[in-house]
Amino acid sequence: EAQVTQNPRYLITVTGKKLTVTCSQNMNHEYMSWYRQDPGLGLRQIYYSMNVEVTDKGDVPEGYKVSRKEKRNFPLILESPSPNQTSLYFCASSRSHPSSYNSPLHFGNGTRLTVT
């Protein structure tokens, strides 16, 4: 089944403790992206990747890192999490650039992160 898999679904951690949220897609998609969703703010892009070894900042990249060593994986790293990073995180992928015709975003099930 074609899907985007995120892990974990839920994560509670403490300030400063490094964590990684994994994201994997099995559709051979070139484009991958991370979003955070907060009430009243919609989906804000953190980082995106157009292809392997190519990553770029979205609108809210501060406090996050990503890597794209393989086409299928796009982990999100929080080196030193803070309470303002408590949020619902979504990984998404698309066949090519998401603005291309017939290249919609496919989202994972989300990771709800709480930083205390």
Place this chain on the structure above:
Amino acid sequence: GQQVMQIPQYQHVQEGEDFTTYCNSSTTLSNIQWYKQRPGGHPVFLIQLVKSGEVKKQKRLTFQFGEAKKNSSLHITATQTTDVGTYFCAGDSGNTGKLIFGQGTTLQVKP
């Protein structure tokens, strides 16, 4: 930078009533996309509009892209409880790789 504004933020309707959400961009968009997120779920792609003035229908849902390609709307005729969720528009002003999402409109439908 580019902004995509969506109104209203919330809408409560009686089942059978119509519903419309509006999306406005500060810049001209190359295309607009619409996604639906059910409660507790993830966003799911509904449609993409590319041409100026384009109108597309999916059963009871009608999507429009403005002539200036700076605004869009989603209209649902005769809402059903299955329409409950948050509807997001998303646009990209110039193939930047940054698909900007609106804040979303959360629709509640009373049976």
